[in-house]
Amino acid sequence: MRHLLNPLDFSVEETARLLDLATDIERNRDKYKDICKGKKIATLFYEPSTRTRLSFEAAMINLGGSALGFSSASSSSASKGESVSDTIRMVSCYADICAMRHPKEGAPTVASLKSRIPVVNAGDGGHQHPTQTLTDMMTIRSLKGRLDNLTIGFCGDLKFGRTVHSLIESLVRYPNVKFILISPPELRVPSYIREDVLEANNIPYKEVTSMEESLPELDILYMTRVQQERFFNEAEYLRLRDTYILDKAKMALANKDMLVLHPLPRVNEISVEVDDDPRAAYFKQVQYGVYVRMAIILTLLGLDKEVQ
Amino acid sequence: MLNVGSIKEGFVLDHIKAGKSMEIYHYLGLDKLDCQVAIIKNAKSNKMGHKDIIKIECPIDVINLDVLGYIDHNITVNIIHDSAIVDKQKLTLPKSMKNVLKCVNPRCITSIEQELDQIFILTDEKKKVYRCRYCEEKYNKL
Numbered sequence: 001m002r003h004l005l006n007p008l009d010f011s012v013e014e015t016a017r018l019l020d021l022a023t024d025i026e027r028n029r030d031k032y033k034d035i036c037k038g039k040k041i042a043t044l045f046y047e048p049s050t051r052t053r054l055s056f057e058a059a060m061i062n063l064g065g066s067a068l069g070f071s072s073a074s075s076s077s078a079s080k081g082e083s084v085s086d087t088i089r090m091v092s093c094y095a096d097i098c099a100m101r102h103p104k105e106g107a108p109t110v111a112s113l114k115s116r117i118p119v120v121n122a123g124d125g126g127h128q129h130p131t132q133t134l135t136d137m138m139t140i141r142s143l144k145g146r147l148d149n150l151t152i153g154f155c156g157d158l159k160f161g162r163t164v165h166s167l168i169e170s171l172v173r174y175p176n177v178k179f180i181l182i183s184p185p186e187l188r189v190p191s192y193i194r195e196d197v198l199e200a201n202n203i204p205y206k207e208v209t210s211m212e213e214s215l216p217e218l219d220i221l222y223m224t225r226v227q228q229e230r231f232f233n234e235a236e237y238l239r240l241r242d243t244y245i246l247d248k249a250k251m252a253l254a255n256k257d258m259l260v261l262h263p264l265p266r267v268n269e270i271s272v273e274v275d276d277d278p279r280a281a282y283f284k285q286v287q288y289g290v291y292v293r294m295a296i297i298l299t300l301l302g303l304d305k306e307v308q
Numbered sequence: 309m310l311n312v313g314s315i316k317e318g319f320v321l322d323h324i325k326a327g328k329s330m331e332i333y334h335y336l337g338l339d340k341l342d343c344q345v346a347i348i349k350n351a352k353s354n355k356m357g358h359k360d361i362i363k364i365e366c367p368i369d370v371i372n373l374d375v376l377g378y379i380d381h382n383i384t385v386n387i388i389h390d391s392a393i394v395d396k397q398k399l400t401l402p403k404s405m406k407n408v409l410k411c412v413n414p415r416c417i418t419s420i421e422q423e424l425d426q427i428f429i430l431t432d433e434k435k436k437v438y439r440c441r442y443c444e445e446k447y448n449k450l
Contacts, residue, residue, distance in 0.1 A: 083421050104417040106442025125415040127443055192446060
């Protein structure tokens with residue numbers, strides 16, 4: 001039995017197969033509409049995340065299956081002190097696959113050790129969010145036609161932004177990818193990303209503080225939100241929140257085919273005036289997210305070959 | 309010259325960096341074992357100047373010495389049987405360690421589910437990097 005806990009659980013070849021399947025789902029929705037008939041996904045969300053939970057549930061429903069679960073720890077047995085290990089043993093009796101979001105890092109790994117059904121990490125603290133990473137990769141591949149030969153700028157909270165860490169770790173596996181890391185000094189990427197991922201793989205990168213100077217160089221601009229829930233100190237959060245705001249004037253500095261991605265939700269880091277710009281890809285990303293999660297469900301349930 | 313009697317069955321851990329013996333005593337959980345332990349601190353050593361030595365009288369399968377490779381691979385492990393050295397164990401970095409190190413990441417699942425085993429995996433042998441099995445946080449050696 002296979003789980004998805006980290007985006008690197010899939011090799012480059014497996015990732016290509018998964019994204020091919022997601023693309024086929026996008027093009028031939030009807031072909032997949034009953035493939036999971038009678039199957040259930042349990043969405044175990046110990047912290048709220050409307051978009052991710054609905055995306056998983058929509059993915060299973062699109063495949064002909066159904067969904068059950070909870071959307072906050074307070075509405076689950078966790079509020080009575082039940083451990084993740086016990087909860088997953090119980091859920092293994094009710095569902096065929098589960099997606100777990102948990103504020104504590106490593107909780108889905110703990111679940112996978114006791115589970116009798118595939119576990120998908122739907123985000124664990126500041127650690128990993130593999131389905132978001134695969135969604136980001138599908139967005140880039142679908143709209144740019146490639147995952148190699150790209151200059152990608154990450155902007156905002158690069159310290160706590162798990163989507164940034166996961167996407168960098170995934171993209172360094174492709175040839176000729178360069179990174180420009182735009183952040184205030186306090187929110188630079190952690191040292192392990194610099195040393196163990198970028199430098200260890202001889203990947204060209206630079207760390208800068210100016211968004212304007214970097215924009216003309218980019219094929220992709222990946223914006224992030226400064227996440228209040230990752231700060232123990234409110235004053236620090238408020239000080240850093242408004243450092244970078246992407247607006248129409250800044251977009252004028254960018255290439256005409258640069259894409260703007262964002263894992264959403266945004267607060268104020270992308271002005272709404274950018275939404276109508278054809279380069280704004282963050283809402284398309286949401287749609288790709290459903291196709292990717294459909295492909296993940298099929299792959300982990302071993303149903304991916306049934307329609308090939 | 310200080311004399312400590314020889315042991316019949318167990319281990320003699322030699323060439324411990326001076327001052328490190330109490331740390332090893334705790335890492336090995338010797339405080340929890342009902343056996344004779346002799347700790348010799350600051351013994352004279354031609355090779356090291358000063359060194360610590362630990363003698364443990366116990367069955368040889370009682371203690372997992374893997375952790376020593378993590379603490380200091382220069383320690384010499386002499387295995388004693390019938391009062392004689394029968395083997396000298398070469399220390400290597402353990403691939404994983406269970407309930408030896410503790411994850412200090414306040415966001416780790418082990419911070420709230422304390423019945424979980426504390427497992428650390430060797431992820432970079434060259435740099436001696438261990439990461440938490442769950443949250444993958446790097447363990448910073450004290």
